[in-house]
Amino acid sequence: MPTPSVCVVGLGYIGLPTAVVMARAGLRVVGVDVNPDAVRAVNCAVPHIVEPDLEPALREAVESGRLLARPSPVEADAYFICVPTPFRASGDIPSPDLSYVFSAGRSLAPLLRDGAVVVLESTSPVGTTERLAKALSEAAPGVSFHAAYCPERVLPGRILVELVENDRIVGGLTPEAAEAAAAIYRMFVRGGIHLTDARTAEMAKLVENSYRDVNIAFANELSMICEREGIDVWELIALANRHPRVNILQPGCGVGGHCIAVDPWFLVDAHPDLARLIHSARRVNDNKPEWVVAQVLRRVSQIRQTGKEPLVACLGLAFKPDIDDFRESPALRIHRTLVAQGLHVVAVEPYADEAAPPDARLVTLEQAASEADLLVALVAHTPFRRAELPADRLMDFCGIARKP
Numbered sequence: 001m002p003t004p005s006v007c008v009v010g011l012g013y014i015g016l017p018t019a020v021v022m023a024r025a026g027l028r029v030v031g032v033d034v035n036p037d038a039v040r041a042v043n044c045a046v047p048h049i050v051e052p053d054l055e056p057a058l059r060e061a062v063e064s065g066r067l068l069a070r071p072s073p074v075e076a077d078a079y080f081i082c083v084p085t086p087f088r089a090s091g092d093i094p095s096p097d098l099s100y101v102f103s104a105g106r107s108l109a110p111l112l113r114d115g116a117v118v119v120l121e122s123t124s125p126v127g128t129t130e131r132l133a134k135a136l137s138e139a140a141p142g143v144s145f146h147a148a149y150c151p152e153r154v155l156p157g158r159i160l161v162e163l164v165e166n167d168r169i170v171g172g173l174t175p176e177a178a179e180a181a182a183a184i185y186r187m188f189v190r191g192g193i194h195l196t197d198a199r200t201a202e203m204a205k206l207v208e209n210s211y212r213d214v215n216i217a218f219a220n221e222l223s224m225i226c227e228r229e230g231i232d233v234w235e236l237i238a239l240a241n242r243h244p245r246v247n248i249l250q251p252g253c254g255v256g257g258h259c260i261a262v263d264p265w266f267l268v269d270a271h272p273d274l275a276r277l278i279h280s281a282r283r284v285n286d287n288k289p290e291w292v293v294a295q296v297l298r299r300v301s302q303i304r305q306t307g308k309e310p311l312v313a314c315l316g317l318a319f320k321p322d323i324d325d326f327r328e329s330p331a332l333r334i335h336r337t338l339v340a341q342g343l344h345v346v347a348v349e350p351y352a353d354e355a356a357p358p359d360a361r362l363v364t365l366e367q368a369a370s371e372a373d374l375l376v377a378l379v380a381h382t383p384f385r386r387a388e389l390p391a392d393r394l395m396d397f398c399g400i401a402r403k404p
């Protein structure tokens with residue numbers, strides 16, 4: 001089979017590394033993004049996201065001539081859609097916003113030719129690939145193309161490795177579509193490739209993240225019960241996990257990011273009468289930041305009783321350790337709530353850049369440790385875990401004080 005040409009639509013955390021890995025495997029890749037800054041940066045071989053090892057890999061891909069970026073799709077043998085699928089926070093249950101997926105579909109519909117492969121990678125509610133294929137068929141009548149869904153399961157910080165090594169689930173609208181999409185993944189994936197139908201593949205992604213969310217909610221609930229009981233939750237979990245069939249996850253200040261805090265809602269939105277455990281877990285994790293704020297305010301009022309207005313330092317604002325991603329970050333929410341309460345707040349965020357987060361008064365860890373009356377650990381970034389911080393001023397909501 002001649003080397004296929006590929007169009008990756010959406011050059012964010014998923015699309016850009018995917019385009020780079022495909023180009024490195026020898027595919028001819030055009031990356032597409034509606035954000036002109038992203039297009040410019042990619043063509044200059046400068047990553048506009050932070051991901052280990054991405055910069056040299058991108059440079060190699062661009063310099064080899066196998067990857068270039070454009071503001072709109074070009075005709076290709078295969079299209080991979082990697083655009084955002086956020087939710088709309090309306091009413092009690094947020095609903096998925098699929099406008100980016102359908103807008104991406106509209107942009108490539110005029111280019112579709114017989115035999116083309118269209119793969120949706122964006123996390124999507126069950127049935128989205130069918131709906132997308134229907135919209136494409138209406139926009140490109142008579143064209144016979146293959147539509148498939150392949151969820152992304154990479155861990156930020158290890159994306160370039162996991163894109164290649166993770167197993168992939170490839171769900172086709174037809175078995176031929178699954179096979180056609182899998183043939184392209186086999187060119188750059190070393191993990192197993194498992195074929196199924198599109199609905200099962202869509203569901204698999206939602207279930208994986210709901211599983212994580214429910215288990216984190218269990219740990220978060222335990223942390224609140226333990227606080228009331230005067231028990232160290234970190235020690236408790238370490239001890240309970242000595243049981244051969246128990247593996248409790250670690251609590252934190254909430255659940256954030258683009259995936260675990262979002263995807264379970266797609267199931268709850270579609271099945272509010274059945275997805276009750278998933279819904280409850282979402283609520284537990286969503287409410288954890290409020291509980292953290294209440295704990296901090298209690299300590300602040302104790303300090304105020306001594307006649308002092310305390311300086312509070314939030315350690316970490318990203319949505320999880322060792323990344324620069326602030327989307328749906330519970331730590332950022334806690335920081336903003338403390339500021340809105342009129343507290344004197346600074347933040348330490350080793351991964352902050354000029355763009356995000358714009359509203360924090362950033363200080364170094366050393367400044368915070370010497371000047372703050374309260375160190376509120378929200379994200380277990382490596383420099384925080386390595387530091388010796390004063391236990392009497394530390395409120396540890398993410399386990400940094402527990403050295404491995």
Ligand SMILES: NC(=O)c1ccc[n+]([C@@H]2O[C@H](COP(=O)([O-])OP(=O)(O)OC[C@H]3O[C@@H](n4cnc5c(N)ncnc54)[C@H](O)[C@@H]3O)[C@@H](O)[C@H]2O)c1
Nearest residue numbers: 010011012013014033034035082083085103104122123152
């Ligand atoms: N980030 C992760 O770790 C991760 C992991 C697994 C799955 N996912 C899923 O992958 C999808 C993409 O996530 P992401 O983190 O890469 O998002 P992102 O916001 O980092 O990137 C999306 C990119 O798509 C571009 N875009 C939007 N509409 C477009 C259009 N019509 N045409 C071309 N470009 C367009 C945006 O400008 C942006 O650069 C989401 O569904 C997400 O849930 C993400």
